[in-house]
Structures are given as structure tokens and as C-alpha cells.
Amino acid sequence: MTLIDLANPTRFLALAARVLPWLAAATVILLAIGLYQSAYAPDDYQQGATVKIMFIHVPNAWLSMFVWGVMSIASLGTLVWRHP
Incomplete structure (x- = not known):
């Protein structure tokens, strides 16, 4: 396929x-x-427990960029092939 x-x-x-x-x-x-x-996960020696914010923030940032890219490609496909 x-x-x-x-x-x-x-x-x-x-x-x-x-x-x-x-x-x-x-x-x-x-x-x-x-x-x-x-x-x-162990705490960071400088930032302590606040470094764990990156475990949520960074994957969400990557996910939002991925979703934006997929939506851009999907909208291009909708415009080109007129597929609903």
C-alpha cells in the first residue's frame, strides 16, 4: 500500500x-x-526540583510544533486535492 x-x-x-x-x-x-x-529523577544540583519542569515543557513544545506541521501538510493536501 x-x-x-x-x-x-x-x-x-x-x-x-x-x-x-x-x-x-x-x-x-x-x-x-x-x-x-x-x-x-534526581534533583539538579543547581536548580533543585524545578528542573523537572522540563519533563513537561519540552515534550509539549515538540508536540505543538509537530501538530502545527501536520496541520500545515493536511491543509496543503486539502487545497491541492480538494479532499475534505
């Missing part, structure tokens, strides 16, 4: 239905591991 085949909503929904449970399970497992590691 090529990437352009996923423009067909039927094919995309069929693929998403197969992949979504696996991705949801991986998300829950990785989130639990990340929360455990961030809760038991």
Missing part, C-alpha cells in the same frame, strides 16, 4: 482500525514508564 492509497477514506479507516489498539497500548506503556522516570 502506498501513501497515496491512504487518501481513500475506506482504506485509511481500515488501516487505522487495525493499528489503533496497538498504538494505544504502546502509548499507555510508554506514558507509565515516562511518569515513573520523571517522578523518581
